[in-house]
Amino acid sequence: MAKVPAAQTRLFKNLFICRNCKSTMRADGRKIILRKVKCRKCGGTVFRTRRKK
Numbered sequence: 001m002a003k004v005p006a007a008q009t010r011l012f013k014n015l016f017i018c019r020n021c022k023s024t025m026r027a028d029g030r031k032i033i034l035r036k037v038k039c040r041k042c043g044g045t046v047f048r049t050r051r052k053k
């Protein structure tokens with residue numbers, strides 16, 4: 001089974017999970033850091049990456 005790093009990056013890099021309501025958001029990582037992304041469910045701006053767990 002071959003891993004495809006590029007596909008993995010694409011799948012995980014721009015995926016973030018809201019710390020408040022745990023909904024998944026797809027957004028630019030820089031925007032997440034700059035808190036320009038709001039969770040569409042709860043309006044929170046704190047996200048974590050999907051890879052963390």
Ligand SMILES: [Zn+2]
Nearest residue numbers: 018021039042
């Ligand atoms: Zn949320």
